[in-house]
Amino acid sequence: xxxxxxxYMEGVYPNIPEDSWNTFTDQLVYKEVPKGTTILKAGxxxxxxxxxxxxxxxxxxxxxxxxxxxxxxxxxxxxxxxxSSFLAETPSDCTIETIEDCEFLFFxxxxxxxxxxxxxxxxxxGKRMTEKVFIDDSRRTLSQLIATPEQRYLDFxxxxxxxxxxxxxxxxxxxxxxxxESLSRIRHKLAKKPA
Amino acid sequence: xxxxxxxYMEGVYPNIPEDSWNTFTDQLVYKEVPKGTTILKAGxxxxxxxxxxxxxxxxxxxxxxxxxxxxxxxxxxxxxxxxSSFLAETPSDCTIETIEDCEFLFFxxxxxxxxxxxxxxxxxxGKRMTEKVFIDDSRRTLSQLIATPEQRYLDFxxxxxxxxxxxxxxxxxxxxxxxxESLSRIRHKLAKKPA
DNA sequence: TTTAAAAATTGACTTAAGTTAAGAAATGAA
DNA sequence: TTCATTTCTTAACTTAAGTCAATTTTTAAA
Numbered sequence: 001x002x003x004x005x006x007x008y009m010e011g012v013y014p015n016i017p018e019d020s021w022n023t024f025t026d027q028l029v030y031k032e033v034p035k036g037t038t039i040l041k042a043g044x045x046x047x048x049x050x051x052x053x054x055x056x057x058x059x060x061x062x063x064x065x066x067x068x069x070x071x072x073x074x075x076x077x078x079x080x081x082x083x084s085s086f087l088a089e090t091p092s093d094c095t096i097e098t099i100e101d102c103e104f105l106f107f108x109x110x111x112x113x114x115x116x117x118x119x120x121x122x123x124x125x126g127k128r129m130t131e132k133v134f135i136d137d138s139r140r141t142l143s144q145l146i147a148t149p150e151q152r153y154l155d156f157x158x159x160x161x162x163x164x165x166x167x168x169x170x171x172x173x174x175x176x177x178x179x180x181e182s183l184s185r186i187r188h189k190l191a192k193k194p195a
Numbered sequence: 196x197x198x199x200x201x202x203y204m205e206g207v208y209p210n211i212p213e214d215s216w217n218t219f220t221d222q223l224v225y226k227e228v229p230k231g232t233t234i235l236k237a238g239x240x241x242x243x244x245x246x247x248x249x250x251x252x253x254x255x256x257x258x259x260x261x262x263x264x265x266x267x268x269x270x271x272x273x274x275x276x277x278x279s280s281f282l283a284e285t286p287s288d289c290t291i292e293t294i295e296d297c298e299f300l301f302f303x304x305x306x307x308x309x310x311x312x313x314x315x316x317x318x319x320x321g322k323r324m325t326e327k328v329f330i331d332d333s334r335r336t337l338s339q340l341i342a343t344p345e346q347r348y349l350d351f352x353x354x355x356x357x358x359x360x361x362x363x364x365x366x367x368x369x370x371x372x373x374x375x376e377s378l379s380r381i382r383h384k385l386a387k388k389p390a
Numbered sequence: 391t392t393t394a395a396a397a398a399t400t401g402a403c404t405t406a407a408g409t410t411a412a413g414a415a416a417t418g419a420a
Numbered sequence: 421t422t423c424a425t426t427t428c429t430t431a432a433c434t435t436a437a438g439t440c441a442a443t444t445t446t447t448a449a450a
Contacts, residue, residue, distance in 0.1 A: 063341045071340060084333035087326045093337055127322055131282045134329045138279035141336050142288055145266060145372070146258045149437080168397060177340070182437050184399050344407080363427065377407050379429050391450100398445070408435070415428070420421100 001030065004077050005051050005105055012132060013125045020121040027115055029106040033098050039080075040096040046085035047109045049129075052076045055102030056166055059094045060174070070175040072140075073163045083133045099167060149178045150186050196225065199272050200246050200300055207327060208320045215316040222310055224301040228293050234275075235291040241280035242304045244324075247271045250297030251361055254289045255369070265370040267335075268358045278328045294362060344373045345381050 002025050009016060016024075033039060033055075040046050042062060057080050059072035071094055074080040085092040086109060116123040143152055153176055157164050164172065173183035197220050204211060211219075228234060228250075235241050237257060252275050254267035266289055269275040280287035281304060311318040338347055348371055352359050359367065368378035 061337065061341050069341050084330045088330045090330075127325075130322075130325055130329065134325065134332075135279045135283045135285075137329075137333070137336075141332075141339075142256065144336075144339060146256050146264050170397070179438055180398070181400085181439080185437085188399080365427070374408055375428075376409080376430085380407085383429080393450075394448090396445100396447070398443100400443075401441090403439085405438070406436090409433085411431090413428105413430080415426100417426070418424090420423080 001053075002028075002105070004053055008051070008077060008079075009125065012128050013121070016125070017121060020119050020125075023115065023119050024122055024125075027107060027111040029108070031104045031106055033102045033104060035098055035101050037098045037102075038095055039098065039104075040082060040092055040094070042093055042095045043091050045089050046082040046092045049079050049081040049083070049086060049107045049112075051079050051105040051107070053103040053105060055098060055100040056163070057096055057098050057102065058167070058171060059096045061094050068174060069177065070171055073160070073167060073171075073175065075163060075166070079129075079133070081133075083130070083137075087130070099171070144177070149176050149182065150190070152176050153183065153186055154190075196248075197223075197300070199248055203246070203272060203274075204320065207323050208316070211320070212316060215314050215320075218310065218314050219317055219320075222302060222306040224303070226299045226301055228297045228299060230293055230296050232293045232297075233290055234293065234299075235277060235287055235289070237288055237290045238286050240284050241277040241287045244274050244276040244278070244281060244302045244307075246274050246300040246302070248298040248300060250293060250295040251358070252291055252293050252297065253362070253366060254291045256289050263369060264372065265366055268355070268362060268366075268370065270358060270361070274324075274328070276328075278325070278332075282325070294366070339372070344371050344377065345385070347371050348378065348381055349385075 005025075005028075006021075009021075028051075035055075039050065039057070040048075052074060054076050056073065056075045058070050059074070059080070059082070060068045060070045062068055072080075080096055082092040082094055082096070084090070089109075112126065116126055143155055147155065153172075156172065156176065169183055169187075170180040173180040176183065178186075200220075200223075201216075204216075223246075230250075234245065234252070235243075247269060249271050251268065251270045253265050254269070254275070254277070255263045255265045257263055267275075275291055277287040277289055277291070279285070284304075307321065311321055338350055342350065348367075351367065351371065364378055364382075365375040368375040371378065373381075
């Protein structure tokens, strides 16, 4: 049940003492969630961080015109959350939805706060997690800022190959910030002149 | 010297004990820096967080084609840094440059780590600072994702009026991710039909 | 295997932004 | 004030992406 999470956590904080580990895992709530389920709704405060044991989720934002723009894909062995909503306890601007059948380990904010007070190792891990999420997010933001859709598509295939193979192209187009038809054209162009 | 910083820090952590405050401010390095100076170069690890007592800086990223894209403006009474580079100790992808004569209070990473060990209040403040920067950054990322250049321009005038008045339009165009000529056209269009 | 639904592509057309080049307006120094 | 520089705007043209509509391909269900 906790094997995958253990591997992940050892990456953040090596040699976690058994005591702290048990204190931590006691707080976790296991959930199986079918494909197509919304686990965080825009407007709600995100009160959890969820480790994905199995499956894939997407985060998306609804524009004023009612279109969905994907902000994030998250597969097994990673955490999903809206961390800024979680930290600031402000309404989330994004919705998180399962796009495969999923198995989660939910960690709730109220339990976290007690845990951090009770166990200093857990508190340190929490701090490092915040930093890690921050660093990871920054990297993703960069390419949106300076790369063309074509370049972002090539980067996506290269860096997120495991996700590319699992989600429909229209979801990827939305993630790249372009229409599905535009992605088709880019793919057509690239197919003709393979680098 | 530390008055503006004090106001800022009380917002993050009210009623800082005098001891902790003195321990903290002892670490700060005051610097006057003329307009047009680079204080962080892309490729270098960012080893500081700098509070701006006076002036204005911009952060920018150089694209593969050699163009500069502004990622951030930061005026007095705020912190400037590349926080992800600072935390992860990885090379910065952005450059930070003064666009007015500036007065800074520099806080260096090596001193910070000693400080956090020595003073738990300072450590808590540091943790909250990370969270605050994360939350603020998330807000800015959102509009890049879902708004048109025209809408981003209107948001910028509204939310960053104090910066709008101080930087040339071509810097704003770069921040919005468009060419200066395109911003001119948008302004022309908006001037004709004032909402 | 056949059929229906979902996903992806293609074509024609429109629109917004990029590019290049020229010129006007604003700013600052002599 | 005058002149030079910087900043901003305008115009003509090109290009990339959006939109709408139709069609092909793929996938999944019966």
